[in-house]
Amino acid sequence: MTTRVPPGWHPDPVDPNLIRYWDGTQWTADATQRPPPEPTPASVAASAYDTIRRVLTALAFASLLLFGFLIFAGVRADGSNCGSPASPKLVDLYDFGSVAACREALDSRETWVWIALGTCVILLVVAVIVGNAGQKLARS
Structure with a gap:
């Protein structure tokens, strides 16, 4: 037949x-x-996970740059150069009002330093998790 x-x-x-x-x-x-060949749903999803991982990594890098800026850039309060959180210059100030204003400005900056560092760590952890999920999906 x-x-x-x-x-x-x-x-x-x-x-x-x-x-x-x-x-x-x-x-x-x-x-x-x-x-x-038509892309498989798994390969499309893996590509999406990879894109998300790249964006999160870029955001983490940007927050790391912000962290560096916040920690090393000088702070000014009431016209006085207060130094930076990494190297405060409070001993160079003679006016108690300037010291208090600088201390407040440095404390505020220090809060933002920790926020930037925490954001960086969280974004990197999420990027690693998303990347691993995408790799597992691509292998299946």
């Missing part, structure tokens, strides 16, 4: 990169490149 192949586009019997038209009795001269 012979199986009859219906007319239509089928893989070319000679070149696996082409599809050729079978008219029901013979191959025609009509041939074209084989279309790319």
Whole structure:
């Protein structure tokens, strides 16, 4: 018993990169490149996870830069140079009001330093978790 192949586009019997038209009795001269395979849902999801991981890593890097800026950039209060959280200059101030204003400014800056550092750590942890989930999904 012979199986009859219906007319239509089928893989070319000679070149696996082409599809050729079978008219029901013979191959025609009509041939074209084989279309790319449809992406699987797992590969699309893995690509999305990878994009999310890259964005989170970039945000973590930006918050790390902010952390560095906040810790090393100078703070000014009431016209006085208070130094930075990494190297305060409170001993150079002679006016008690300036010392209090600087202490308050440095404390406020220090709070933002911890917020930036915490944000960086959280973003990196989430980026690692998302990256691992994407790799597991891509392997399945």
